[in-house]
Amino acid sequence: MNKSVFTFLILFIVLSGCKSLQKTSKQDSKKDLQENAQAQIDSTELKKDSIIIALQDTVKRQEEVVINIHPKKADTITVIGVGDIMIGTNFPNEGYLPPDSGKYMLSSVAHVLKDADLTFGNQEGVILNEGGEAKSCSDPSLCYIFRSPEHLAQHYVNAGIDMMSLANNHAGDFGDTGRKNTMRVLDSLGIHHAGQLAQPFSIFEKDRIKYGFVAFSPNNGTQSINDMDAAVGLVQHLDSLTDIIIVSFHGGAEGKKYQHVTREREYFYGENRGNVYEFSHAMIDAGADIIFGHGPHVARAIEVYKNRFIAYSLGNFATYGRFNLRGENGLAPIAKVWILEDGSFIKGKIISALQKGAGIPEIDVNHGASQKIKELTDADFPESKIFIDPEGNIRYIQEQF
CATH class of the missing domain: 1.20.5 (Single alpha-helices involved in coiled-coils or other helix-helix interfaces)
Structure with missing residues (x-):
């Protein structure tokens, strides 16, 4: 190459x-x-x-x-009501106060009372440490007036109580001093109250639901159960401002002889205690959604009128030391009600409790209170469209079949 x-x-x-x-x-x-x-x-x-x-x-x-x-509004609302509460008095002496500052008074039922959106009770007597203008009484040892020391009211909060009526025959036991101090203490604890002439109603909001709460009794210094026009006007006023209206009344004669709803005006010791049947229906006609009655110291029937719940008397609940709690006086019903946002009744339950000893409420597994209320309801409202079963569940009759 x-x-x-x-x-x-x-x-x-x-x-x-x-x-x-x-x-x-x-x-x-x-x-x-x-x-x-x-x-x-x-x-x-x-x-x-x-x-x-x-x-x-x-x-x-x-x-x-x-x-x-x-927060989103609840589809249903639960409200609990109980009767008279007086968890100890230092008048006429401190021997009528519960031991250990009353810390066990409501502990056995607190889990039940807390299991609702709102819980109501009737405050018997005043909340006041000392002093006040005591009602005139010839023999203080036999004078049934109640003055609960302020520290005991904390147990209401601990037990889940949200609302208290101050319209009853013991609201003025220690004059204006007692009235004003009771309202002051409840305000300080965030407990809504109603019934005094100085504050006949309360309006408050919880979970985007606006509530109106108003209370009545036949006693001086309270919003009168016997002034129907004024009562209707108050409820109508609340109806224009709120979503749900809860009414409390103290009315009807006292004791075992007066367990029935007569649908007539009742008198006791010459005092006009109102026609609680007429009053309750008028309140619902005016816009009320739930009515809790008290005053007779015994349970009475329940009714659902125009799809609204009425308890005519929830008797005694936690009344320490000075109350007659023998037999049916010791029954302590707890009424729990389920309602829609418009106030319509869905269902209910009478949870039975019983006051033990000097007046400490405990759950009654024998359902004594619910059975008594069923008996009274069957007798007083035979036309009723509700049914109460042996365990206290309340439903419309047509739902049973």
Whole structure:
């Protein structure tokens, strides 16, 4: 091979290799560009996804804040009512106070009382440490007036009580001093109250439901159960401002002889105790949704009128030291009511309790209170559309079949 041919071959091989390398380099560059472009696309998509997730988290947190500020209304509302409460008096002496500052007075029933959106009770007597203008009484040892020391009221909060009636025959046991101090203490504890002429009703809101609470009795210094026009006007006023109206009344004669709802005006020791049947129906006609009665110191029948619940008397509940608790006087019914947001009755339950010893309520597994209320309801309201079973459950009759 001559030298020129050899040189040509060498140049051809070199040039071919360079061309091949150039092609490979271009392919690699193109691949790199494609990979870089894809990486940028992936990075952009990742950022986009991160932004979307961040936005979703922000919206979710904002929704949670809104929900916390404006919680959703409940589909149903539960309200509990009990009767007379007087958990110890230092008048006429401290011998009528419960031991251990009364801390066990409501502990056995607290879990039941707390299991509702609202819980109501009737405050018998005043909340006052000392002093006040005691009612005139020839023999203080036989004078039934009640002055509960302020520290005992904390047990109401601990037991879940939200509302108390101050309309009864013991609201003025220690004059204006007792009335004002009772309201002051309940206010300080966040317990809504009603019935005094100085404050016949309360309006408050819970879980976006606005409640109106008003109380009546035949006694001086309280909103009168016997002034029907004024009572109707108050309920109508509350109906224009609130979603649910709860009415309490202290009325009817006292004792075992007066367990029945007569549908007539009742008198006791010459005092006009009102026609509780007529009054309750008039209150519902005016816009009331639930009515809790007390005063007779014994349980009475229940009724559902125009789809609204009425308990004509819830008797004694936690009355320490100075009350007659023998037999039926010791029954302590707890009325629990389920209603819709418009106040319509869905169902109820009479949870039976019994006052033990000097007056400490405990759950009664024998259902004595519910059986008594069933007996009275069957007798006094034979036309009733509700049924009470042996365990105290209350339902419309048509739901039983």
